[in-house]
Amino acid sequence: MCAIVGIFNSKEASRVAYYSLFAMQHRGQEATGISVSNGEILRKIKKKGLVTEVFDEDALKYLKGNSAVGHNRYSTAGSKSVLDAQPIHASYKLGEISVVHNGNLINKDEVRQQLIDEGAIFQSQMDTENIIHLIARSHEEHLRDRVIEALNIIKGAYCLLIQSRHKLFAIRDKYGVRPLSLGQLEDGGYIVSSETCAFDLVGAKFIRDVRPGEMIVFDNEKKGYESIQLFEPTPRICAFEFIYFARPDSVIAGKSVYVVRQEMGKAMAREHKIDADLVIPVPDSGVSAAMGYAHESGIPFEMGIVRNHYVGRTFIEPTQARRDMKVKLKLSPINAILKGKKIVVVDDSIVRGTTSKRIIRILKEAGAKEVHMCITSPVIKHPCKYGIDTPSYEELIGAKMSVEEIREYIKADSLSFLSINSLKKSIGEDMEYSLVSFDGNYFIK
């Protein structure tokens, strides 16, 4: 997961980066950081916490410069150290660099071991640190060639921003698993960010997506930007970006995330017709899809559950007991509209089954007669290795149980998942997607 942003040639680089990270807070809440270049030195601040907690006016004043890279981190269990926050910064033969990364490198352990064998010292658990080492120990004369050399060694899903004093490199892996878009700021500068919702907030104009396999180079000494197609593109955008991660107001590969989610809901209504009185979403993740379901089926839509927005995401809590409590803190039912009703509940996914089980209990306690759970993604059967924090096979309920067993476990009157085919149709059949969580096809070898 995670969010990255790069700003180049803008008077207010750190402020624009700050607002962009704020717009992308949903992609990671564990830690955040910004590195800024004023052409002479790189200044950086990174800390655990939300964007608004880490940066204040003094911080933004300190981060003066016309290029910036920023990052929001979504922690996976274990590595919660601030050393695992980004940007990662280093001084090396050619000067200073800061790197931010969204994705996951699949050969990180081999590369890291080889670097350690050759004498490298690591400060963090992050695969991103490999990239800094590869750049630092290259014998190429120019940073650009060092970056290219490193990219030929790393493998996996990555969107990378590499900042030096005078340049900024924006790179997307050849599969384009994670999104990355390019835009222009009102003051003529450029912005590269994980999601286009950041552009809307900072008033940037969308130019285009960074192409899979492309490296864009911004250089203080040159106008505009240079595009280098480093690898043959074989696009496979992560379907989960559309299902869950991305904000509904973002556009990925020319497709509105909101509209795609509505399509998923509509497809669900066609695939699984249910005799019910109300369609309600699990807020906020199921809202767009539930609207689609309601439109297509003609069953009235209601916000039958209210969400308390001041609780972090339930997923990150380490123990099952604490996760259960957090769902309760987060979601509460509106008894008046639920009592005696047959209800279709729409959510985007089931991972461990905690949310669905709890919601069904809440709805039944509120007097619902029947609860039909509609999940607008296929069954998650495999952990994603390309940058999503899905747990191991042991924790994935879809890997351990059949649909009927899950239905029994969450105590639903019925349980339906979207088929892989309908998922592809809903996003658009004009391209291929990364569907590893559903089909186990780990295509990056």
Ligand code: AMP
């Ligand atoms: P669970 O309760 O473990 O079954 O998780 C499913 C809930 O978590 C759904 O409401 C999803 O919207 C949400 N979800 C799915 N994937 C993720 C993820 N990688 N991180 C955080 N939340 C997620």
